[in-house]
Amino acid sequence: MAQATPRSTVEAAVRPIRKRPKPLPWPLSLYQTYVGKKWVMAITGVIGLLFVAGHMFGNIKMYMGEQEFLHYAEGLRTVAYPIVPEKFLLWVARLGLLGALVLHLHAAFSIWNHNRKVRPVGYQSRRDYIAADWASRTMLWTGPIILLFIAFHLADLTWGVEAVNPDFQSGEVYQNVVASFSRWPVATIYIVANVALGIHIYHGAWSLFQSLGVNNPQINQGRRIFAALFALAIVAGNVSFPLAVLLGIVE
Amino acid sequence: MVTLDARIPEGPIEEKWEKARFDLRLVNPANKRRFTVIVVGTGLAGASAAATLAELGYNVKAFTFHDSPRRAHSIAAQGGINAAKNYQNDGDSPHRLFYDTIKGGDFRSREANVYRLAQISVNIIDQCVAQGVPFAREYSGLLENRSFGGVQVSRTFYARGQTGQQLLLGAYSALMRQVGLGAVQLHPRTEMLDLVVEDGRAVGIITRDLLTGAIEAHAGHAVILATGGYGNVYYLSTNAKKSNATAAWRAHKRGALFANPCYTQIHPTCIPAGDEFQSKLTLMSESLRNDGRIWVPKDQNDTRPPHQIPEQDRDYYLERRYPAFGNLVPRDVASRAAKREVDEGRGVGPKKNGVYLDFSDAIARLGRDVIEERYGNLFEMYERITGDDPYQMPMRIYPATHYTMGGLWVDYNLQSNIPGLFVGGEANFSDHGANRLGASALMQGLADGYFVLPYTVGDYLAGQLGKPLPSTSDAPFQDALKSVQDQTKQFLAIGGTRSPDDFHRELGKIVWDKIGMERNAAGLEQAITDIRSLRDDYYKDLRVLGNGDTLNDSLEKAFRVADFFELAELMARDALHREESCGGHFRAEHQTADGEAKRDDENFSYVGAWEWNGPDTPQTLHKEELTFENVHLATRSYA
Amino acid sequence: MKFTLKVWRQDGPEAKGRFETYEANNISDEMSFLEVLDVVNEDLIHAGQVPIHFDHDCREGICGSCGMMINGQAHGPQRGTATCQLHMRKFQDGATIVVEPWRAASFPIVRDLVVNRSAFDRIIEAGGFVSVNTGSAVEANTLPVPKQVADAAMDAAQCIGCGACVAACPNGAAQLFTSAKLQHLNLLPQGQAERWERTENMVETMEEYFGTCTNHGECETACPKNISIDFIAYMNRDYIKAKSLNRKLAGQGLE
Numbered sequence A: 001m002a003q004a005t006p007r008s009t010v011e012a013a014v015r016p017i018r019k020r021p022k023p024l025p026w027p028l029s030l031y032q033t034y035v036g037k038k039w040v041m042a043i044t045g046v047i048g049l050l051f052v053a054g055h056m057f058g059n060i061k062m063y064m065g066e067q068e069f070l071h072y073a074e075g076l077r078t079v080a081y082p083i084v085p086e087k088f089l090l091w092v093a094r095l096g097l098l099g100a101l102v103l104h105l106h107a108a109f110s111i112w113n114h115n116r117k118v119r120p121v122g123y124q125s126r127r128d129y130i131a132a133d134w135a136s137r138t139m140l141w142t143g144p145i146i147l148l149f150i151a152f153h154l155a156d157l158t159w160g161v162e163a164v165n166p167d168f169q170s171g172e173v174y175q176n177v178v179a180s181f182s183r184w185p186v187a188t189i190y191i192v193a194n195v196a197l198g199i200h201i202y203h204g205a206w207s208l209f210q211s212l213g214v215n216n217p218q219i220n221q222g223r224r225i226f227a228a229l230f231a232l233a234i235v236a237g238n239v240s241f242p243l244a245v246l247l248g249i250v251e
Numbered sequence B: 001m002v003t004l005d006a007r008i009p010e011g012p013i014e015e016k017w018e019k020a021r022f023d024l025r026l027v028n029p030a031n032k033r034r035f036t037v038i039v040v041g042t043g044l045a046g047a048s049a050a051a052t053l054a055e056l057g058y059n060v061k062a063f064t065f066h067d068s069p070r071r072a073h074s075i076a077a078q079g080g081i082n083a084a085k086n087y088q089n090d091g092d093s094p095h096r097l098f099y100d101t102i103k104g105g106d107f108r109s110r111e112a113n114v115y116r117l118a119q120i121s122v123n124i125i126d127q128c129v130a131q132g133v134p135f136a137r138e139y140s141g142l143l144e145n146r147s148f149g150g151v152q153v154s155r156t157f158y159a160r161g162q163t164g165q166q167l168l169l170g171a172y173s174a175l176m177r178q179v180g181l182g183a184v185q186l187h188p189r190t191e192m193l194d195l196v197v198e199d200g201r202a203v204g205i206i207t208r209d210l211l212t213g214a215i216e217a218h219a220g221h222a223v224i225l226a227t228g229g230y231g232n233v234y235y236l237s238t239n240a241k242k243s244n245a246t247a248a249w250r251a252h253k254r255g256a257l258f259a260n261p262c263y264t265q266i267h268p269t270c271i272p273a274g275d276e277f278q279s280k281l282t283l284m285s286e287s288l289r290n291d292g293r294i295w296v297p298k299d300q301n302d303t304r305p306p307h308q309i310p311e312q313d314r315d316y317y318l319e320r321r322y323p324a325f326g327n328l329v330p331r332d333v334a335s336r337a338a339k340r341e342v343d344e345g346r347g348v349g350p351k352k353n354g355v356y357l358d359f360s361d362a363i364a365r366l367g368r369d370v371i372e373e374r375y376g377n378l379f380e381m382y383e384r385i386t387g388d389d390p391y392q393m394p395m396r397i398y399p400a401t402h403y404t405m406g407g408l409w410v411d412y413n414l415q416s417n418i419p420g421l422f423v424g425g426e427a428n429f430s431d432h433g434a435n436r437l438g439a440s441a442l443m444q445g446l447a448d449g450y451f452v453l454p455y456t457v458g459d460y461l462a463g464q465l466g467k468p469l470p471s472t473s474d475a476p477f478q479d480a481l482k483s484v485q486d487q488t489k490q491f492l493a494i495g496g497t498r499s500p501d502d503f504h505r506e507l508g509k510i511v512w513d514k515i516g517m518e519r520n521a522a523g524l525e526q527a528i529t530d531i532r533s534l535r536d537d538y539y540k541d542l543r544v545l546g547n548g549d550t551l552n553d554s555l556e557k558a559f560r561v562a563d564f565f566e567l568a569e570l571m572a573r574d575a576l577h578r579e580e581s582c583g584g585h586f587r588a589e590h591q592t593a594d595g596e597a598k599r600d601d602e603n604f605s606y607v608g609a610w611e612w613n614g615p616d617t618p619q620t621l622h623k624e625e626l627t628f629e630n631v632h633l634a635t636r637s638y639a
Numbered sequence C: 001m002k003f004t005l006k007v008w009r010q011d012g013p014e015a016k017g018r019f020e021t022y023e024a025n026n027i028s029d030e031m032s033f034l035e036v037l038d039v040v041n042e043d044l045i046h047a048g049q050v051p052i053h054f055d056h057d058c059r060e061g062i063c064g065s066c067g068m069m070i071n072g073q074a075h076g077p078q079r080g081t082a083t084c085q086l087h088m089r090k091f092q093d094g095a096t097i098v099v100e101p102w103r104a105a106s107f108p109i110v111r112d113l114v115v116n117r118s119a120f121d122r123i124i125e126a127g128g129f130v131s132v133n134t135g136s137a138v139e140a141n142t143l144p145v146p147k148q149v150a151d152a153a154m155d156a157a158q159c160i161g162c163g164a165c166v167a168a169c170p171n172g173a174a175q176l177f178t179s180a181k182l183q184h185l186n187l188l189p190q191g192q193a194e195r196w197e198r199t200e201n202m203v204e205t206m207e208e209y210f211g212t213c214t215n216h217g218e219c220e221t222a223c224p225k226n227i228s229i230d231f232i233a234y235m236n237r238d239y240i241k242a243k244s245l246n247r248k249l250a251g252q253g254l255e
Helices: A028-032 A034-064 A066-077 A088-115 A139-158 A173-181 A184-212 A220-246 B013-023 B044-056 B094-104 B111-131 B163-181 B246-253 B317-321 B331-343 B360-366 B368-386 B441-462 B475-494 B500-514 B521-541 B553-577 C033-046 C118-127 C147-157 C164-168 C175-187 C195-209 C218-222 C230-244 C247-252
Strands: B036-040 B059-063 B154-157 B184-187 B190-198 B201-209 B215-219 B222-225 B264-270 B293-297 B355-358 B395-404 B421-423 B606-611 B620-625 C003-009 C018-024 C096-100 C109-111
Touching (some): A028 A034, A028 C230, A034 A066, A034 A220, A066 A173, A139 A184, A173 A184, A184 A220, B036 B201, B044 B184, B044 B441, B059 B163, B059 B190, B094 B111, B111 B163, B163 B184, B163 B441, B163 C118, B190 B246, B190 B475, B222 B441, B264 B331, B317 B331, B331 B395, B360 B368, B421 B441, B475 B553, B500 B521, B500 B553, B553 B606, C147 C175, C164 C218, C175 C230, C195 C230, C195 C247
Parallel strands (some): B036 B059, B036 B222, B059 B184, B222 B421, C003 C096
Antiparallel strands (some): B190 B201, B293 B355, B355 B395, B606 B620, C003 C018
C-alpha cells in the first residue's frame, strides 16, 4: 500500500532542501553527493599538497646559487626526455594540477552553496564555538586568497605579465625571482598569501583524512600533528624565499 | 454484564502456548491487507507490535505523542533484559524463570501468562541480536550475562547501562523500516484521548494532533494500547515527565476493566530528591546492587562523612537481614528496608533521606576499570546530578516510584474485556503479579509485541473477515469526538489560578504519602476524600492559558492530570479492599512480627478488576481467581 | 541563586520571534536547567502569561527530547551532557543566560524552543535497520561479535537523536547523527548484508535535509553522548566503497 506523502503534519512541516539525484555512471556518481564531493576535495587537496611540497623543496635549490637553480628548472622541462617530448610531463602535470584545482574549486563552491541554504535563519544570539577553530572556519577566505595568489604568482613568474613583473625575462628564472622579490609590495603579497596557504593547509591536511575515511585509533593522534608540521614547513620554506631576497641572502 | 474469562488454554503448562498457537485462527496473506490495526504507543511493546503486524501484511496506524517513536520511555530502562538462555550453565531454564517471576510477583500473577513469557524470552534475545542490538560481549564474542535482584542465576542481557535504549532503537528501526515500506502509517505528536466502541467492539480512537490541535477520529478493525504505566500519578517518579495513563484510563471509562491498580513498584535505587522543585527522580540501575553494598550508620546521630565511618559503625542491613540474597533481594523488599532505616532516623545526606550504596569494596576487589566498564555511564550520571563522585564517595539512594504492575485487564490473548481492544506492555496487568523482577519489563514488552499480539490479534481479525472498516462518521465516533472537543473547551474556559503541574504536585504528594510504599486503612480512606476534594478544586481553579489550536503544553497536561485524579482514587479503593500485603502493596495492618509482608492466599488470591460506573459512583469489583498448579504457594523468603 | 534568562519566544512556525527576558529567583544549585524553566513557567502562568514551550521528557539524558542553545552552545557549557542533566551549579550566580532553539532549515521551529526533528526519522527510514522480520532470527550465540566491535558499535549506538550535532555544526550538517546510526549497524556482522545499500540510502537521504560536513568537529563537542567524529570518517569510507565496489563479490569479502 503506497502512502500519500507527506504522511503526518509533523512530516509535512519539513521539506527537503535538495532532491536526491538520479545516479550517473561511475565515477560521476561519486561527485553527485556532498560526501563524494568532499572525497574529491580531499583527493585534489592531496594533489595540491604534493605539488606545494614539491614546489617548495625544489625552490630550496635557490639557496645553492643561480646555476643549480637554473639546472633544476631545466630538469623539470626535460623529465623522461627523450622517451617523451620535452616539456611533455611538465604539461601533463600542469593540466593535472589545473584539473585538480578546478575540481577543488567547484566542489568547494558547490558545498558552500548547499550549506548556506541549510540555516536560512541563523542564530540570533552569539555562538560560542568549542572545536571549530579559526582555520576551519576561514577555509572559505583563505581559499580565495590562495586562488588570487596563484593567478598573481603565474602572472609574476610564469607568464611574466608586464604589469606585474616588468623586469621579466623568459628563461631567466633565478633573476626573475630575485627581481620580483626585491620589491617589498610583491614580497609582502607572497608572505601574506603563504601564511593564508599555511592556515588552509593546517585544516585541510587534517580534514582530508576524515573525508577520505582514513581513521585508525593508532594514527589519529598523528593526523593533527602531520597537518601542523606540514603547514609549518610550507610556510617556513615559502616565506623564507622573499625574506631571503629582501635581506640580501639571495641575490 | 461483564464476565472475566481468561481463556487459558487447556493442557500442561509447558504446552499451553503451543496449543494456543495452533488453535488461534489465521488470516491468509491476501486478506491481511484488508485489515487496519491501530497501535497506540511506540515504546517496546507498541513499536514491536506495529512492526511485526506490518511485516505480516496488516495495515498499521501507529500513534505516539512524542516527536519520534524513539523517545518512548522504554528508552530509559537501564539494567537489562532477562532470558532463560542458560548460557552461563548455571541451572537456568524457562521453568526457573517462570518460577522466579511468579515468586517475585508474590504469587499474584497468572501462571499461564508467565510461563509463556519465560518460553518466549529466548526468542526475544535472538530477534534483538539479529536486529543489531549491541549487547555486552565476552572476549570470545559471545553474549555476556549478569545477575539481577531476586534471582540466583545470571540471565540478564545488557548493553552497558542503556539496555532499554538499545532495545527500543531495535524495535524503532524495525518500525521505521515498515514506515518506509508504507505498511505503517506513523502519527507522531498525536495523543490518544478516547477509545471508540461500537456494538461492544473497539473500532477506533480519538486523537489530538499536538501541533495543530486538530481533534480527529481514526477507525481500525482492532486497537492495541501499548501506552505504558501510570507511575506519574505520584508526580515524582522515575517515569518520563510526559508518561501518562490517559489512553488506558479513557479505555477504562469506555468499559475496559482496570486490574490491580494498587500494585505499584517502588524502585530501591534512585537518587534522593534534592529540593522541592524537583521535577522527577532519577533511577540508578538496579544492577548497581550486584557490586555495591548498601549500608547506613548504626548511630542515627552519626554525622561523619561516609569514608570516616569505620566498618564496625556501619549497618549493612540487607546483608544482615537476608544473608542468602543480601543486596540482591527483590525491589519491594529492598525498598521497604530502606524506608525503615530512613524512618528510624538513620538516613544519610543533607536531608537524611537516603542510604549509602558503596562501591569501595568492589573497586578494591575488581579494580576501577572493571567498575567503570560495568557502570561508567551510571556513575557519570550520578555525578552530574549530585556533584559527588561515586568512585570516591558512596552513592546516596532512596526508593522512588518506578513501575506499575496494575493495568488494563487482559485475557491470555492480551485482549481486554472489550473485543478488539488489546493491551500490551506495562499498560496491561498480566505478568508481574504484585511485584516485578528487575529486567523483566523489557522482556514482557517485547514478548507482547513481537511474539504474542501478532498471533492473537490475527485470531480476532479472522473473525472480522468481510466486515468493512467502520466509518468515522458513525455516531460512536462523532459522540466521542464531541466529548473530547467539549473537554478541551471546558479546560480552556475554567480560567482559575493554578497550573496543571501545581495540582499534579499536590495530588502526587497525597498518593505518595497514603498509597505509597506502606498503606493503611485510615490513610487510604483519607486519600479518597483528599483526592476528591482536590479534584473538585481542579475543575474550578485550573488555569490553562493559550488556545486549543496550537502546541499547548498546559492543555496536554490538563487532560492527563484530570485522568490521574480518577485513577488515584481507584488505586486507593483497590488498596483499601485488598486486606493483605503482597509485593508492591504493603498494608501496615498485615505484616509479620519482623515487618515482612503477610499475604492472605485464602481470601485474596485473585485479580481485582474494576469496572467503571461513572465519575461519581465507585467502580464495581470483578474477581478473576488465580489458580496455582505448577508452583507451590509459599511465603516469599529471601533470607 | 538567581539568574536572568533571555529566552527565544515564537508563537508558531510562521510567527516572528523575539527574545524575552525573565528573572529566575530562589534557584538552588541542585536544580537542573529544565527545572529552572519549570519555575519560570509557574511564575508566567501565575502572571497570566503563556508558559515557555520546550521539548523534554525523560529528564535523565536518554530520550533526546530536550535540547536548546544555551549561551551559544548546544546543551550548554557542560560537555557530554543533555540540557536536562545540566545543573545550575555549572553557572555563576546572577548570570544572564541566553536560550535559543536549534536552528536549521530541516529543524523548523514549532513553538518557542520546540523544533521539528522528524528529518532524522526520514534518515532512519531510509536504511537505519537490519531487515530481519520477527521470527526469522537465528540463535543469538551462533553469531559471535568480537568484543571490540560490539563496544565500538555500542559507542555509536548511544546516539539519542537530540539534534545537537546539527545545531552546533556551522554547516547545519547531520553527519554525526547519520554516521553514528549507520556505523552502529555497519560495524556489526548482522549489518553486513545490507551494508552498502544502507550506506548509500542513509547518506543520500541525509543530504536531502542537511548541510555537509567540513570537519569542524563542533558536533563532537556538543554531543551529549560524546560520540566521536571517527564514525564520520568510517561513513565517508563506506560511502565511497558503496558507490564503487562490485557488490556481487561483497559476500566473499572481496569487494
